[in-house]
Structure formats: structure tokens, C-alpha cells
Amino acid sequence: MRRLSLVLQDQQRIKSMWDGYSIGSVRQHTELLTPATATGPGSKRLEVNVIFTGKPATAAALKSAQSLANGLGACIRLRAVIAVPFRLSLDQPPVSVRFMEQLLCNLVGQPEEDGIEHTIHLYVCRDQTGTILQVLKPNSLVVVGGRTRWWPTAESRMARILRAKGHRVIFIDVKGQSARRLP
Numbered sequence: 001m002r003r004l005s006l007v008l009q010d011q012q013r014i015k016s017m018w019d020g021y022s023i024g025s026v027r028q029h030t031e032l033l034t035p036a037t038a039t040g041p042g043s044k045r046l047e048v049n050v051i052f053t054g055k056p057a058t059a060a061a062l063k064s065a066q067s068l069a070n071g072l073g074a075c076i077r078l079r080a081v082i083a084v085p086f087r088l089s090l091d092q093p094p095v096s097v098r099f100m101e102q103l104l105c106n107l108v109g110q111p112e113e114d115g116i117e118h119t120i121h122l123y124v125c126r127d128q129t130g131t132i133l134q135v136l137k138p139n140s141l142v143v144v145g146g147r148t149r150w151w152p153t154a155e156s157r158m159a160r161i162l163r164a165k166g167h168r169v170i171f172i173d174v175k176g177q178s179a180r181r182l183p
Contacts, residue, residue, distance in 0.1 A: 057145030
């Protein structure tokens with residue numbers, strides 16, 4: 001039996017991966033990709049978190065999130081995860097990071113005149129749901145887009161897990177474009 005220290009290896013690979021990437025594509029979209037700022041006790045701002053679940057589903061979720069955030073002074077955080085299987089190293093994800101950055105920037109589009117701040121967060125990790133749970137603040141408002149089926153889909157399972165952990169989840173049905181809260 002052989003034991004691997006994945007944590008140390010993964011940290012070294014992530015550092016080498018980020019050192020190797022060019023930030024030219026990030027600089028093109030500086031108004032969309034802003035660094036996270038520390039929030040103090042007096043600077044709590046309402047956040048609407050949108051989880052990337054696919055292009056059409058996320059577009060519908062973003063549209064609903066914009067209507068929620070409109071007039072409330074809330075900001076929209078689009079969170080996407082590239083889950084890398086264990087058989088691959090973290091510096092070689094199955095989807096290109098640059099491709100995902102471009103896709104997310106195209107989904108958000110140009111900043112609206114209504115003053116809603118959009119921020120894109122992209123994570124490369126092993127566990128999609130675990131990463132989302134780590135980065136969300138407690139009791140967050142989360143919008144998830146997907147299709148409603150009689151069997152559990154990946155999107156509905158994620159929404160149920162987030163709800164079970166205490167987050168406020170709104171599920172957007174892509175087919176019917178209706179918003180419903182999961183029990």
C-alpha cells in the first residue's frame with residue numbers, strides 16, 4: 001500500500017500552474033474580474049451568488065440574479081468550478097482556464113448602467129461542491145440554474161446540499177424559466 005501526499009503536491013502544482021499562466025486575458029476584463037476585498041464589520045454588502053452549471057442555465061440564473069439585485073445595492077458573484085479528476089494533475093484541468101475565463105466574461109457581458117457590480121470567481125479543484133461550500137459565506141443567497149426532472153440532476157443535488165448547509169437557494173428552471181425555492 002502506498003500513501004500519497006496530495007496536499008503538498010497539489011500546492012506545488014497550483015503554484016507552478018499560476019506562475020505559467022499569462023494574465024493578459026484577465027487584464028482585458030478588469031471591470032469584470034476584480035480582486036476580492038476583505039469585508040470589515042461595517043462594510044457588509046448583500047451578495048447574490050450565481051453558481052455556474054452550464055451556459056444556458058447560468059445565463060437564466062444571471063438574469064434572475066440581476067432582477068433580484070436591482071435596486072438593492074447588491075453585487076453579483078458568479079462562481080465557477082473546474083473539477084479536476086484525481087487521475088489528472090491540477091495543473092492540467094480537463095477544461096482550459098482561459099476558455100472558462102472567456103466564457104464567464106461573455107456570460108456576464110458588459111457592466112449594466114444600473115450599477116450592479118459583477119465579480120467572477122473561477123476555482124480549479126478536486127471537489128466542486130466542497131469548494132463552493134468553502135467559499136460561500138454563511139447563510140448566503142445562492143441562485144442555481146438547471147432543468148427540473150423527476151430524477152435528481154447534478155444541479156438539483158447541489159441546490160439541495162447548499163440548502164441543507166443553511167444557504168438560501170433559488171433554483172431557476174431553464175425549460176420553464178420559472179423560479180422556485182427547493183424544499
